[in-house]
Amino acid sequence: MPLSPEQQAEIDVQRSNPQPTLRATAPGMEKHLYTAHDVLDHGFIRVIDYMGDDAAICQAARVSYGKGTKSVQNDEGLIRYLMRHWHSTPFEMCEIKLHVKLPVFVARQWIRHRTANVNEYSARYSILDREFYIPEPSQLAAQSVINNQGRGEALTGDEAARVLEILKGDAAQTYDHYAEMIGETDENGDAKQGLARELARMNLPANIYTQWYWKVDLHNLFHFLRLRADAHAQYEIRVYADAICKVVADWVPAAYGAFEDYRLGGATLSGKALDCVRRMLKGEEVTQETSGMSKGEWREFKEAVG
Amino acid sequence: MPLSPEQQAEIDVQRSNPQPTLRATAPGMEKHLYTAHDVLDHGFIRVIDYMGDDAAICQAARVSYGKGTKSVQNDEGLIRYLMRHWHSTPFEMCEIKLHVKLPVFVARQWIRHRTANVNEYSARYSILDREFYIPEPSQLAAQSVINNQGRGEALTGDEAARVLEILKGDAAQTYDHYAEMIGETDENGDAKQGLARELARMNLPANIYTQWYWKVDLHNLFHFLRLRADAHAQYEIRVYADAICKVVADWVPAAYGAFEDYRLGGATLSGKALDCVRRMLKGEEVTQETSGMSKGEWREFKEAVG
Amino acid sequence: MPLSPEQQAEIDVQRSNPQPTLRATAPGMEKHLYTAHDVLDHGFIRVIDYMGDDAAICQAARVSYGKGTKSVQNDEGLIRYLMRHWHSTPFEMCEIKLHVKLPVFVARQWIRHRTANVNEYSARYSILDREFYIPEPSQLAAQSVINNQGRGEALTGDEAARVLEILKGDAAQTYDHYAEMIGETDENGDAKQGLARELARMNLPANIYTQWYWKVDLHNLFHFLRLRADAHAQYEIRVYADAICKVVADWVPAAYGAFEDYRLGGATLSGKALDCVRRMLKGEEVTQETSGMSKGEWREFKEAVG
């Protein structure tokens, strides 16, 4: 994201002007406020605001009158207990507001997470910037031959070059045409009407960047991160999830630690899978055929238990 | 929507094979089931399923043990009372499931209504069809000179022709390139890898058609329709809302009648506006200056009370 | 539930009058429609309406134009795949509407599941019936000595008798007083005003029965059932969840089967727990001390893997 000098100056002012507050304050999060973390070629996330910290989770869980006097160790234990037993409401007591710049095709996946508040840049009202996501060569992946919904090896040579040529060329051309359609003068400088922005935008491809404010509670954020920081998520949304993970780890370290252990690093085993584990621990040699699982399930089971 | 013969045959089978059910049945809605209602140049809505009818709204409002013995007239009165006093939960007891085919830029507005269930055609998994929305000449509107977020007069002459040329040309070219990128043979018929579908789709513009299953309760559907069947909504989503309105009028005639009177045809007046009405009814000449309203409010007020 | 003859007659009429419909119909569910399944001493659940079946889940997952031609086996495999990978939206395409009669303290737990539609019997408007939940002797459990939020052994002898005496006596007395307060004549038959119902209800204890219509999609119903049909749920809500499970098994047998295997019978293992399984499968003797888990986690882990 190439911040303009004006934008940078504005951020600098905000960052240099702390105000006193009686609210819960997370020192690890203050340092992130307003600072853009780059994602992809033109995108970013930046924290606009937050509410609560690890102690606020415990406070809600206890519905206590104040911060309580429990030691940090007790708070960590409580947070791990809450996460393990799917007690989600205390995590909902923390909230984060992000400003995100992202390609439209990523935005369309992201918005499927419904329990969040969103204000998107309006292309009915405003003119979109000429910024398109063009993948790094290492991310120019072929269709997976195993998985209908996945990527294989990176393209190489002429095929890769041709793809980049197409993506760049079509982005440039469709944006030129967009600008031409909404323009109020023609190539001779003569006045013309200009197509309505809400119509002209339909010519723009899904790799153009948009931006929004996105506000979500910590429980629903963890749900988003579990699905989108996962190895099966599309790379272009995963890098956003990864960037958010880093911020959350600084904001609510105990909650993030529990999330990492129980969700990101954990796995849900079916009744059949648990039964297989029990049989294997007793020394039985279990195969896919004797497991009662389908081939797909068995492969995933083997990945989980090694 | 050019239905293939196979699709038409399948729909014919479904429509010719009624099953007995003990559930509430809305005769006016049965005739719509599976039948596509055309919208825009390639889009449609079609009803896949529904739950409840006018009587189900009243039944929930009364939490009665059965259908009750109230006359239809009483049901209408109750439904109007519920609508007038914003008792929304009885309307939530009806549900509709639609199959919708729509341009991506319309889908992006539509999805902002969060209280609904959605299954969209996956362009990670599947290949999108070569179908793009190209506006009718009458809809090729210029940017409004009054309203930043609206349309003015239709473009004419060379400017209109140039816009159509651009939209058609870029749609064709970007789709050709999409097909080329995912293809597994090159122009000589030699094998190549083919770009992952989840990447190739980013080259497609926002007027390409997508489709989804959309399921929503009647209260939230009315909220959607109030905003999207409104004169200020973008034309391309309004025509979908209009088509749904016709279906809903056949499904729950009493509820739709109340919705039309209290929501679509109604207006919310502010405290200041009500005060002006009272003064005007007493014979006072009220102007914008003496109304306490801003110019924008005053204009909208005059539109409402004539 | 002592149905009045009028109510039973009304139900009989509804059950004897099937209508033709083109909608998806689940034969296993039709038999449940309107029939009350008893729960606790005066409660029940009964199915008022439903939308969709196993095929509707697959249809949404495929966003196909019709029912498709896939065999039942394929549908089962797809449903298991969707459940295993937390693809929740296809399950949201089914919906159920229940009429539930339940004690107020159960209703207060139940309502915490927010993604549902509810119409409750209004004690502002109507007079509550004289029906209270009085536990079976086998359910008169002592406070658990292990778990702050649980039950131990059943009370016996004089202590059990005394508890029943209190619950019955206070229910009778508070209801008598409720009736007296709202009554419009005093004990001499003289006219009095009668306290507003919305105030008088505050004298009634939490074991009085209320009733509501509750409508929810299948995904959110499964979430409810996973938490409330669990061994750690309070007995008085668990019996409702169990009754609903039986109905759902008849409605969407493939989805319910997958739910049973992956959710009810499954377990989520943390990263630490998976690591322990791997070490144990390699022959290592792992103890709580060497597991990296707390005592509570270790106990739950041992329960899961036997």
Add this chain to the structure above:
Amino acid sequence: MPLSPEQQAEIDVQRSNPQPTLRATAPGMEKHLYTAHDVLDHGFIRVIDYMGDDAAICQAARVSYGKGTKSVQNDEGLIRYLMRHWHSTPFEMCEIKLHVKLPVFVARQWIRHRTANVNEYSARYSILDREFYIPEPSQLAAQSVINNQGRGEALTGDEAARVLEILKGDAAQTYDHYAEMIGETDENGDAKQGLARELARMNLPANIYTQWYWKVDLHNLFHFLRLRADAHAQYEIRVYADAICKVVADWVPAAYGAFEDYRLGGATLSGKALDCVRRMLKGEEVTQETSGMSKGEWREFKEAVG
């Protein structure tokens, strides 16, 4: 609320220890933090945390990079515009977290507002306090003779005295029995088991106090306040809404001003009602009979336009 000295000391510490923050800070709200505002005889609301201010609403509406340079007057105009046109998402960018102590029958109405986060004091885990709502004599209202769901005049004389006697007597007795049932010694000091808390609570009436943390965004809070600060809301929830209104007016004065004008002080007129206004403004004498409205609608219309 009789705060214990320890609680008061804890609050004093929190209030005396401001921390620097870079977040948006609302000076009018800082003074409310942690301070309990009394409601009813033992209840309160107190602000635990908040996110955003009037400027944050505008910032989201503009999806700008910073606070923008618009004057306060412009912000007010924008906020009024957003409120008038039902642009709800910018208001969702503010969030408030309250600690509320309230009678159970009020809590049951309150929780019907689903789009909020809640952590309630658990009577499965903990022992409830001996605190009951007993109405002021002026609030001991009779059932309305006009409105099934409302109050008439206050009771007087013996009838009022008898109601208070019942409410106080039953509260004391049911709580004594609750304490007896969960107690671990009998009246002779001999050990007994003690009924599980999750069961014993069922003996407690609906005027006992509970407490919770309640977190909600400003848009949904306004929706709650519009319904619950309304003259038709039950008095016992309206006083909570009124107390929250005062806090919100200090927090986001521009947004609250717009809410007061467009929602609290406004009215939605139906198509028929607007037509009547137009006819009346032209000098026509319109009566209920010629209005096309029912008697109830006409009465409400006359109240609105005076």
